[in-house]
Amino acid sequence: MAVRHVDDRIHLVATLACQDGRPPRIRGDIPSMHTASRAFETAWDLRPMSRLDRTARRASVTGEREKAARRGLPEAAREILQRTVREVAVRATGTTYFLTRLRVREHHDENGALDGYAVALPGVRADRGTRPVQVWS
Known part of the structure; x- marks a missing residue:
């Protein structure tokens, strides 16, 4: 409708x-x-709305919040990671500083250029422990 x-x-x-x-x-x-x-x-020749750029901060899901409570964390791992990545990014003077201040798994494109990364808190895994919780650039 x-x-x-x-x-x-x-x-x-x-x-x-x-x-x-x-x-x-x-x-x-x-x-x-x-x-x-x-x-x-x-x-209908309407004025286009803004594009979906997928850059908004993703909220933690119920399972992540419940896991944080079981581990005694004040907030979900995703929220801790997002805040930590933002803080390091603000202080970073370049890519090397940024990557060395965080524990990251780098992702490179087909030409070998860095195009993203994954970060995780020690011991925090997603998908039943198969991969780290991810925050991609």
Whole structure:
């Protein structure tokens, strides 16, 4: 459903219900909603909304908060890592300083250039212990 409450804007509303009674799967729907919005904007000659750039800080999920409580941490590992990475980035005078101040697993593109990294607190793993909790640049 589209709701127009001012001349230059509409809001799209979707029902979160499945016909068979199962709960809807909504994980990862924001990028899909942005894709659908682009199609509507083009079809109806609407002014485009801002692009989805995936740079916003990701909130910790329930499991991460529960794990932090079990470990006696004041907040989830993701929040500790995000704050630590931001603090080091502010002080960094270059890539070398940044990478040496953090325990990182570097990610390189096909040409060998650094294009991201993963960080983890000691002993904190995601996906049942198979990989570190990640914060990509």
